[in-house]
Amino acid sequence: MTLAVNARQKDETKEKVLNDGTLKKDTFNQHGIAFSGNPQQVTQQLVAYLAKTAVERDAAGGTPYEQRQAVRDSGLLKLLIPQTYGGLGGNWQEIYTIIRQIARVDSSIAQVFAFQFLMLTSIRLYANDTQWQHYYRLTASHNLWWGNALNPLDNRTIARKISGGYEFTGQKSFCSGSMDSDYMIVSAIEENTGKFLVAAVPTQRKGIHLKGDWDNIGQRQTDSGSAEFEQLLVEDGELLIDPGPLSSSFASLRSLVAQLIFTNIYIGIAEGALEEGVKYTSSNSRVWSGSLAQTIHQDPFTLLHYGEFWAGLHASAILADHAATLLDQAWEKDLSLDEKTRGELALAVFSAKVNATKSGLDVTTRIFEVAGARATTAKLRMDRYWRNLRVYTLHDPVDYKLKDLGDWALNGNYPTPSFYA
Missing domain, CATH: 1.20.140.10 (Butyryl-CoA Dehydrogenase, subunit A, domain 3)
Structure with missing residues (x-):
């Protein structure tokens, strides 16, 4: 499995298009927080920061790049990952408590933050030991953020078998947190067999087109819009099918x-x-x-x-x-x-x-x-x-x-x- 990191991490002065169409050079260090302490203390610092602009950002919608970067910098993205693999080794009670605290001031950030752990859960439950341990170490060492394109009710993405893997082609709706992510969990239906396939792929890979078309009355900064896949190459080693979805009580x-x-x-x-x-x-x-x-x-x-x-x-x-x-x-x-x-x-x-x-x-x-x-x-x-x-x-x-x-x-x-x- 090849190592791929979001291009944004390689260029920390990348220009971004704001909601009004203007460009802004992001240093991704504008929140001015020197995070310190245990996860609970860090959460309190993050919550105080998010609360300052929650009202304005609710009106603006779009992708909260600066706030997402603050979450990255907090170190909380690796809360679920065991310390053996470079994470913080948190349990679910701790994770849900932190999610709830963030949701009190900014439920959009809380959702994409929480989906980080849902995607890591998907990897842990669906992948073999070699795969999930690889992705856990990769996530912890590079502070990766995972986006979602696993939508079991949306079967418009079809997987065609090719040498060494599959090509995914089609659309997905409700791809929460996909914008500004490093990796994504994607799903597709295998042509001819109808088998449900799940895979982990880099967000920047050719063939992934994120539409940025989420503009609903609530959860306005979750980037839960649609994605289109155009002959997206998915290697065999990126498929999370061993043991796969719903294969056991644990996987379920x-x-x-x-x-x-x-x-x-x-x-x-x-x-x-x-x-x-x-x-x-x-x-x-x-x-x-x-x-x-x-x-x-x-x-x-x-x-x-x-x-x-x-x-x-x-x-x-x-x-x-x-x-x-x-x-x-x-x-x-x-x-x-x-x-x-x-x-x-x-x-x-x-x-x-x-x-x-x-x-x-x-x-x-x-x-x-x-x-x-x-x-x-x-x-x-x-x-x-x-x-x-x-x-x-x-x-x-x-x-x-x-x-x-x-x-x-x-x-x-x-x-x-x-x-x-």
Whole structure:
């Protein structure tokens, strides 16, 4: 397997096109943070930096090159990689806690940051030992960022067998984090056989065209647009098919890692909305004329709403933390992971996701009821929490998670492993 690193790392003064069409020379050291301390301390420094421009960047959309570079410089991209291979050796509880903290201030960065670990998970679960150890060492030593073009529902990319590998040709949608990445996880359907193929390839390779066409109402800086592959060469050694997707209970953990990523980002977004609402209510909201309270902090209906918000989010967080604990235990079992343990984890993850979706949408929608009419000012962009959560919660229907939970409650059946369950 050939070593390939994003050309941006070779030229640190590369010009980039900004959203207004102008050019800017990026030194990729403009955030001015001398990251230090353990991962939690570094996260606090990163969160403070991201919060400074989150509102403006939500309005601008596009690729947050400077902020992505700050994440690179933080060293957190190798959090999942064991220390044996040059990483930080973090566990899933730690990773999800950090993802949630970032999501409170910048859920777009939280998503592409979290997908780093989903892509590394794909490599770990689908590849043979030689492959995943190679990519883990490569990622840790070169601080690589991974983008996503693995979309099981989008079968428009076809793989044609050639000598020494395949050619991938077609389109992919929802390629989150692909812009400004070094490597990508891509998928295709093999012609004639219909086999689902997954591979790891350098983003700069000829035949990959990233469209940069993501312009949705929420998660506006996730670069979740489309990609086109034109006779993209994929070497045999880059295919992650040994043992491959869904080949065992352990390999099927990818979907649960993903679902718990979504869950923690949902919670983080809602916690950010609640924190913003508290700040605004405390400093700007007024007691309604019909209230008997002297201050907004004593108004019974304001307290009631905040109580509902807190109860919902607190319960969701506890469920998510419990699921993360079970995931760490399942992850340690490796190929010895059995169906029952995997099934119990799936139930915990789905329960957390359902509750996080409902409580999160409740908070981000109703926070204006306690903040008041002035909180709807465009300058504050407090609506970004609802927009981000609404877009992200549509990733896959929560109704199907409820169906799986109902099948367990009524019939005792664990969720059937798939790319989404």
